[in-house]
Amino acid sequence: MSAALVLLAQPFAGCAVLTLNRPQAANALSMQLRRELVVALERCEADPQVRVLVLTGAGKAFCAGLDLKELASATDPGQALASAPEFDPVLALRRCSKPVIAAINGVAVTGGFELALACDVLLASSEARFADTHARVGVIPGWGLSQLLPRLVGPYRAKELSLTGNFLDAQRAEAWGLVNRVVAPEQLLPEALQLARDMLAVQPQMLQQYKRLIADGLQVSLREGLALEAERSRACAADFIASDDTARLRAR
Template sequence: MTHDASPLVLVDRPFAGCAVVALNRPRAMNALSLALRRALVSTFEALRSDADARVVVLTGAGKAFCAGLDLKELGAATDPGAAVVPTADEDPVLAMSHLAAPVIGAINGPAITGGFELALACDLLIASTNASFADTHARVGVLPGWGLSQRLPRLVGPGRAKELSLTGNFIGAEQAEAWGLVNRAVEPEALLPTALKLASDMLSVLPEMLSSYKSLIDAGLRTNLAAGLELERERSRAWAVNLRGTDIEGRRHEIAERGRAQGTPPNSD
């Protein structure tokens, strides 16, 4: 792998089309200092215009994914509210939302409060069995501003979300998997290979589909079901204008071959 990063953020290129972004303050559990937040924003903005970053994997260096905002720095700040409600150049979750590329979170260790919000901003999560999740906003005395109060209930249901957010309790990777918070929990040594395999699988679909399909899902989730279904119909009709039967026939054979290789051949009638 090659390295292209500031000291606070590492960017690896394991193969064409994939970028692995790692928070790199391991001795501080990758706590989100102002400098790290700005470095993440710059990194995501650069990847947004990078044609060879069609899938992004986000992880943490060391034993933690992210311990949240740097509370030591926050406690010494003259205006701590500015960190809680940041400007655009200090808001990594906002910068992530501008990425057309799918973001796979490879959660290697604790993801706490702001770090939990950073994880929830990913499109899907793979967790190491060393991972844990906690929302300590209510214990710190701060309301979330990066989406946790809205994204978490949509993933695990309001009751479980309130259990986590109103207690500040931690849950482990296996419980997170059972609740639907993460796609799967894997042994630590399998975490990055699993995330990279998913990235490779995503890169094997039609290139123009990755961002378009992600955008369709996300846009639908921002509205109600009826409006989402209408949005899907509109975009499907617009997309269908450029479809050609010969292209679909060729792709059908490729799908059949892939199905046979995975042991579940699709219906080819």
Template sequence: MLLVDIKDQVALVTLNRPDAMNALSRALRAELHKTLKRLDADPAVKVIVLTGAGERAFTAGLDLKELGSDPNGLRAANATEPSENPAWAVIACRKPVIGAINGVAITGGFEVALACDVLIASTNARFADTHARVGITPGWGLSQKLSRLIGPYRAKELSLSGNFLDARTAEAWGLVNRVVAPEDLVPAALKLAADMATIDVEMLVTYKGMIDDGYETTLRQGLELEQARSTAHNRQVTPEAVEARRAGIQARGRTQ
């Protein structure tokens, strides 16, 4: 139900339940957490790409058939443990996670997409928050994160209507980084991941943490956080190391 392919320090993780629209069953949620935790600790991996099998769905969210047969199943919608809450499993990963959104990302699937660090969408991708239509409220972060990304007016439009948002509009609203043809989706995500993987993994983790932690505060607090962490980090950087990397940057600039 979960495929993992590691090549050149990039891990491609695929939710593999296409017949069920890659719905997040209890078993898949547990496996995703276990896999991301393992990849986060794996020195052979610097960047992770997360996608879904097929072209229909990234993931349709919680497995409603499974929930219907389990009287306690709805507790998963408010779970805080990463083994039960896949959005937290993604957020807990210190390394960059690129979401390659191949199809619909609905409700809980939308929340998992929002947990990623970068989103590249196929033209087949669509996003929808159907919590209100199902009669439950989100517990994996959607009500808070979506409004911070696209503004409260647009977030309310989506969440209070349950309407779908197409990939091009999502790009225009700043929800996804860019939109590509379906056949180009995984190659584009892997190419970006490969670019990131040329950077030292400690720097990837440090810089991602600075951005995420600062974003959760006010601007002034974020600036103070940056100053404190930057001072601590840069104190350990030698002029020789900067010079060696500057040559690499110049060489890369000539080829791009």
């Protein structure tokens, strides 16, 4: 029986760690790995005991993007490039209502870069590197990189990366605001797990509600976002009053 391409572990209550497990192929996203990652994410989404996720890679790479060897040997390359929901881990990450922490342990290239950007918090090892090689291989992004990257680092920096395919090291990624912080390789997973513990310390329902509010607000203008926040704040206050939870009201 072949080894699982996505390992799922629960190091402590409330936290799930998903590890891409093709280290010999730099965790390249074969169709089978993509499918297993979607299944693992859906399993975590459906499990009320899982409230925070950590996504990382086995070995020296986070993810090298789509499996180019698989694409080259495929009788139907269009199928190998399939963006159907069952093969789309980025869509599964965006659908996940729970916070996902990316622990980027090595290279995150093209589709792997998009996978990282679909997470909520990005922690990088000092050995991590990022690259967008879509233009080099002649493929237009399909998982959001052309739209997300300019919004995160600015259009000029995004064009430098995407129109060259050059690598961006972890330290410069932090300086550009692309990752939250950079840590020593041996501290990456402990740091991610501590952050997960910190998130688990907040009010349980707030993890999903606040994540959704931030995501929804970023899709609209600032004026609309402020109105959205006010609307949900009123609904939250009404829920507090209805539950007669005065202790939580005082804490707020």
